[in-house]
Amino acid sequence: MDKAKKSEELIEANKEIAIQNEEIEKRAAELTIAHKELVFQNREKEKRADELSMVSKELDFQNNEKEKRADELVIANNELAYQNEEKEKRAAELVIANKELVFQNREKEKRADELSMANKELDFQNKEKGKRAEELIVANKKLISLNEEKENRALELHNANKELVFQNREREKRADELSMANKELDFQNKEKEKRADELVIANKELIFQNEEKEKRASELVVANKELAFQVGVNEVLKQFTYVVSHNLQEPLRTVSNYMQVFEEDYSKILDDNALGYLRLVDETTKRMGRLLCSLTDISRLGRNIKLTTVDCKKIINDVIADLAALIENSKAVIEVTDMPTLNVYEVEMRQLFQNLITNAIKFRKKGTHPEIKISSENINDKWKFSVSDNGIGIDNIHFERIFDIFQRLHTDAEYEGNGIGLSNCKKIVQLHHGEIWIESMLDKGSTFNFTIPNLTT
Amino acid sequence: MSDILKCVMLVDDDKNDNFFHEREIRKTNPETIIIVKTSGKEALDYLISQSYIIEPHPELIFLDINMPGMNGWEFLAEYNKMDKELQSRAIIIMLSTSKNPEDESRCKSWSFVSDYIKKPLTRGIMNDIVGKYF
Structure with a gap:
């Protein structure tokens, strides 16, 4: 510079x-x-x-x-x-x-300041450690003595330990076994608890059902007694009806027989009036005979009868053959569709078809020819039969009472009858555990339906 | 009609029925002897007592079921015990008011009962029987 x-x-x-x-x-x-x-x-x-x-x-x-x-x-x-x-x-x-x-x-x-500080601290610690070292040296000596004792003890413990290790292993094995067994038991326990809970619930349900059943049972017992009584009464009534109707037949037949004797042996010496009266007596006697016959039939229903396997078509054809005269006179036309073969009470079934066909012909409209259709239909586990006509029909207010015994809708002058036919039909259907009912309108014809379930013989 | 019906027995407690049946038989078989018994016991006694007498032994017996004392069934049971040769001399036809099918099937269990007929016995039925069995 x-x-x-x-x-x-x-x-x-x-x-x-x-x-x-x-x-x-x-x-x-x-x-x-x-x-x-x-x-x-x-x-x-x-x-x-x-x-x-x-x-x-x-x-x-x-x-x-x-x-x-x-x-x-x-x-x-x-x-x-x-x-x-x-x-x-x-x-x-x-x-x-x-x-x-x-x-x-x-x-x-x-840093120098810090180091200086640290140095001072270290120095202090050093001094402390020195003191401690001295103490430790003293303690060490004691420890050495103790150590020797402990080594002896350790040796004893070592031996004892070996024994314990062995025992321990044995116990561990046992413990493992027990643990397994325990788990199994625990599992089973839980399962049983679950099952127990389920059973408790099921039990309650059962108790409830049991109570209900007991109630029902006691109700049934009462109902049963009542029924048994009624069945007893019914049976007695049936027996009574049978005996009465059967026994009344005999004197009536005697009257009828003597009417025949009168007609054969005395008609020449009796006047027309007397013969007219005799004819009236004869007709009335015959009517009473039919009435008693029906009563006998009805009282005998269900007594010692067996189910038989029968072709219903055959039953109907037999009935039509039996009623040939009636059918011919009334110019009735009867159509029969396919019919099943069923287990039925044959005699009663025949009577059922006979009553329904006879009714269909009897209750025809004046001036007409009866047209009758007999059909069957399989509905679930039962068969439904229908007998239809083109007759006078029935007002629906009478639908129930026509099946009651001795209930008639017409005078003898109009249509002859005894009020037993349809009640008998109802009994026969009930005997087969079926139902019977009518569909009809006045002047529009009638259809009688009944069901017959599949019965086992 | 291979032969004339010589002797008929009616076993019935009802006198009116017996009267009428006898009358009906006579209408078509006027020569026939008609023996009338009003109980099973009476009929049985007659048949046994007459067993070795030649005449008249019934060829046809009409048997009622409902009778006081020995009824038709009891008669059949006793009749079954009789000598087979005697049995073979007559045919038995039940004649009853009963329309009970039970009675009809019960009759069929007796081999020597030939038929079951409902009262009244008429001349028409009589003709059928004679035509069928004699």
């Missing part, structure tokens, strides 16, 4: 010198003029000039030297400037490095 300033100053000084030199030359010229004027002086001054020339030459030499020197200084200066820049760069780097070093220095100072 100083060198740089120095060289600049030198350069400035050099320039000053050059200027001064030119001034001096101007002065010299003026001085020459003055010299002429000043001849005297000149000479004096020529001496002086020579001296000055000598000085000037010296100065010129010096000047050249100084120029050379200035050029060298420029070069040196440039070199110095470059170096200067380098140094500035270096200086800047050094500033940065310096800052870093300052920072590191501070850190290290902190």
